[in-house]
Amino acid sequence: MADRWALVNPHMGSKTLPSWRDSSQTPPPCLIHRLDHIVMTVKSIKDTTKFYSKILGMEVVTFKEDRKALCFGDQKFNLHEVGKEFEPKAAHPVPGSLDICLITEVPLEEMIQHLKACDVPIEEGPVPRTGAKGPIMSIYFRDPDRNLIEVSNYISS
Template identity: 55%
Template sequence: MIDHLDHLVLTTADEKACTRFYVDLMGMVLETFGPGRKAFRFGNQKINLHVKGHEFEPKAQVPTPGALDLCFIASVPLDDVIARLKDKGLPIIEGPVMRTGATSRIRSVYVRDPDLNLIEISELSP
């Protein structure tokens, strides 16, 4: 019945810091759509942005900054990701470690975004 994820919604307490993280560090594209709506686009997906206290309806029952645990597959080798994170001064809180992804084993590092969401960045492993 379900084929793939189209988008998800991230609730932030600090729109500017959140945008810097996902656009400047993660390389996503900021997209504006509809009145006052913003999203971070990457590949064929996007993350819609809600600001705490100014969410769009309908919304999650309890939209909360810092409640997400997301895993992204990198478009470059993980060693390049690690170098970029170090260059930008973002601490890696764990990794690289081997994990089990949706379609194969993955090699991952973990960081936190400005709202303290757990962000896993991975590369597919043979």
């Protein structure tokens, strides 16, 4: 680990790391590998777990006795009920403030039919967007807390 930090600060051991505000500092190589989890503050854990498991097929997992998470792929949403958050927490945890893009391998037309069958209104789409790895086609809808959920397919070139 010391070698990795030496890439960031060749003077490791002499002083603390330079401030992130120092615009003259050369950016280091990316130190982050992937996203593990996001904490979602919700009004009702029961409503949220029901929605995400039924609508998106996420697995509801209980951990540390009574905490809940929604698992998908190699990631998860840890759930905090508003007013009952676990420490440490975001400075301003508010239900409905999430705007997230989720990638699916299910064709969007099938997702649209599934959402309609489950009475989930589509707010926008399908529309072209730009994902982390290239062009995507997206649909948008909202969860029970009014978080904006974008579900997308990568467009093959």
